[in-house]
Amino acid sequence: MAEQKAPSPANRARIQQNVISVFCVLAAIMVFVWLILSSVSLETDTGDNSSNSADESSSVISADKNKEDVVKNDDSSSDDSSAPQPVTKDSDDFADACFVGDSRTVGLSMNSGKPLATFYCATGLNVSSALDEKNITLDNGNMGNVSDALAQHQFGRVYVMFGINEIGWPYVENFQAEYEELINAIKEKQPDAKIYIQSIIPITASKESEGEPWTNENVRRFNVAVKAAADNCGVEFLDVGSALADANGYLPEEASTDGVHLVKEYLLKWLDFLIQNT
Amino acid sequence: MNKKKLTALLLAGVTALTMGLTACGDGSSSESGSKSSNSAESSKSVTEIADELRNSITFKDNLNPLEEDMYEKLYGVTADSYKSAKIYIGGGTIAEEIACFEAKDEASLETIKNAINKRIENMKQSSKDYSPEEMGKLEDPVIVTKGNCVYMCISDDNAKAKEIIG
Structure with missing residues (x-):
């Protein structure tokens, strides 16, 4: 910008003043822009607490329009506390799946984050009471057994897990026979579904220290019967238990608060195993 | 010039x-x-109260936030009935749970309160045969209504819960 002419002193002064003016204007514009950006970020930070809940609510509203997306949104928006991160998220919404089982499946029903999945389960349910007692709430509000429940809808997949309440039974043969009766009842009510019989998840070493019947040897013994029942009925056996066990075949201590029922992190590992293998 | x-x-x-x-x-x-x-009737939002209940009370179970798209499944509460909410749940065998809602209006508040009572009845149904020791907490849950907000806490420390809710 240097003038090649020889400016007079007055002209030079004028040029210098102009340059200074331009720089001042530029500086003012930079300050102006910085202040605007600062107030925008301040507005965002201050409103963050109030907008956080609104975001959660709006993600639920969007759920009514598109449930598949909600599984993604909520899994990311609900992580504002100490909850462990889920292993997998959206690759399977289990909309065509039904889970049948005992209190371990109850834990899964509460923590799965899969609102489209169906759960027919109850605390204390076993392979005998599943058919003999009415422990499942049906769509009409009445109570029914597992067979009544499965008569209500047709599913693409049925995941079954029983056994932890039965490991103290004196005769494992009776357990196997009852399980086969249950599997056949499920097949009858769900002729087109892919049925998966899941192995019994082991217990922790601390639970095992309570003694009989709480031993992983019993879990292993009854799992032999679980597999035999699945094979005899021509349905698939899924070794969920081994997927969650440590190298010694125990449920890790951090996987459970009482040695038997899984914490959310391990319930999601269970779900992840199903996503990867079915 | x-x-x-x-x-x-x-x-x-x-x-x-x-x-x-x-x-x-x-x-x-x-x-x-x-x-x-x-936005809440008190100086703290319902989510803040829920978090404080979770963090200040000693729970036996491992409580985690329930995903919002599960609210309808577990509580029967739909998104159009509340402005904000937070629910903490455990693994299903121990009677410990936190549910705090800011309802959109009085009618929604009644719906939510009924849903909370139904949830507690369901928990009693699950516990009565196999976890009778949990029934005491379910017979005496902390449920507080303030304006259009309702706070529920099932724990071993009702006094602390009431102090936090205010």
């Missing part, structure tokens, strides 16, 4: 605009700040 005046005017204009916009920015940020504190 004209150039100087023009530059001076431009600088004055930019300064005035800057001051005006930042004032607006400060105004709206403090306005949203006051909105967030007034």
Whole structure:
């Protein structure tokens, strides 16, 4: 910008003043822009607490329009506390799946984050009471057994897990026979579904220290019967238990608060195993 | 001379605009700040109360936030009935749970309160045969209504829960 002419002193002064003016204007514009950006970020930070809940609510509203997306949104928006991160998220919404089982499946029903999945389960349910007692709430509000429940809808997949309440039974043969009766009842009510019989998840070493019947040897013994029942009925056996066990075949201590029922992190590992293998 | 005046005017204009916009920015940020504190009937939001219940009370179970798309499944509460909410649940065998809602209006508040009572009845149904020791907590849950907000806490420390809810 240097003038090649020889400016007079007055002209030079004028040029210098102009340059200074331009720089001042530029500086003012930079300050102006910085202040605007600062107030925008301040507005965002201050409103963050109030907008956080609104975001959660709006993600639920969007759920009514598109449930598949909600599984993604909520899994990311609900992580504002100490909850462990889920292993997998959206690759399977289990909309065509039904889970049948005992209190371990109850834990899964509460923590799965899969609102489209169906759960027919109850605390204390076993392979005998599943058919003999009415422990499942049906769509009409009445109570029914597992067979009544499965008569209500047709599913693409049925995941079954029983056994932890039965490991103290004196005769494992009776357990196997009852399980086969249950599997056949499920097949009858769900002729087109892919049925998966899941192995019994082991217990922790601390639970095992309570003694009989709480031993992983019993879990292993009854799992032999679980597999035999699945094979005899021509349905698939899924070794969920081994997927969650440590190298010694125990449920890790951090996987459970009482040695038997899984914490959310391990319930999601269970779900992840199903996503990867079915 | 004209150039100087023009530059001076431009600088004055930019300064005035800057001051005006930042004032607006400060105004709206403090306005949203006051909105967030007034959105609940108390000085804390329902989610803050839920978090404080979770973090201040000793629970036997491992409680985690329930995903919002599970609210309808577990509680029968639909998104159009509340402004904000937070639910903490465990693994299903121990009777410990937190559910805090800010309802949209009085009618929704009644719906939510009924849903909470139904949830507790379901938990009693699950516990009575196999976890009878949990029934005591379910017979005496903390349920507090303040304005359009309802707070539920099932734990071993009702006194602490009531102190936190206020």
